[in-house]
Amino acid sequence: QDEQIDWEKPVLSQAEIEQKIKEYNSQINSNLFMSLNKDGSYTGFIKLQLKLIRPVSVPASKKPPSIQDMKKAPRSQAVKRRTSFYLPKDTVKHLHIISRTRASEVIEALLRKFMVVDNPRKFALFERAEKDDQAPPAGRGQEDQPLRLRLLAGPSEKALSFVLKENETGEVNWDAFSMPELHNFLRILQREEEEHVRQILQKYTRCRQQLQEALTARTPG
Known part of the structure; x- marks a missing residue:
């Protein structure tokens, strides 16, 4: 740290x-x-x-x-x-x-x-x-x-x-930044949000697959 x-x-x-x-x-x-x-x-x-x-x-x-x-x-x-x-x-x-x-x-x-x-x-x-x-x-x-x-x-x-x-x-003083910088920050936040959403979806997709595999394994043939 x-x-x-x-x-x-x-x-x-x-x-x-x-x-x-x-x-x-x-x-x-x-x-x-x-x-x-x-x-x-x-x-x-x-x-x-x-x-x-x-x-x-x-x-x-x-x-x-x-x-x-x-x-x-x-x-x-x-x-x-x-x-x-x-x-x-x-x-x-x-x-x-x-x-x-x-x-x-x-x-x-x-x-x-x-x-x-x-x-x-x-x-x-x-x-x-x-x-x-x-x-x-x-x-x-x-x-x-x-x-x-x-x-x-x-x-x-x-x-x-x-x-x-x-x-x-x-607190960030956003007035101190130029318009191009502010637009860049918005693009950064959008990319970070998209990446965060992708990681969450990937995590829950794996969990769903594991649960389905466990259910299939326990279902009597």
Whole structure:
């Protein structure tokens, strides 16, 4: 389950950070090492999964970016025309960041890579940890530093990874969306409804067949 709960996080001294980085790198099974910088900061990788349900807005004059061909575009660039585009669901990225990078900055950087022009506040960074792992409790917030949480949790991605989702902190302000986006949402809801109905019909068809088989088996010849 993706957690959005704030926890108290320990403050590490420089010596403790250095020791934890050594322990982290000694346990890792890939080349995604952490590196300590001369100014006391450190760099490393976080695993981030996209789990967006709704389409995002990209410039209409641009070709929607693919995972293989992502280009940077300044968020300050004026965008007069927009089109909606589905980012590939469950896409996983390993991002190389520095320890002082905040969650809000990770979101903004990721949106720039995909040329998404939506307000970054529409999105939130969640933590994911498997319940069986003894991961230290970690918080989620716009000012949290994901790489610091990664260091505290250790190198196991089962203990901690990150998920980008819609920021569902309240009622959706539909007035903030354009007409094409609203039409897209209606199409999404229709497809979801049709798929849900199909699954229900399939479930009850199987149940009916099983009941008929059971009745046939018990009917005297």
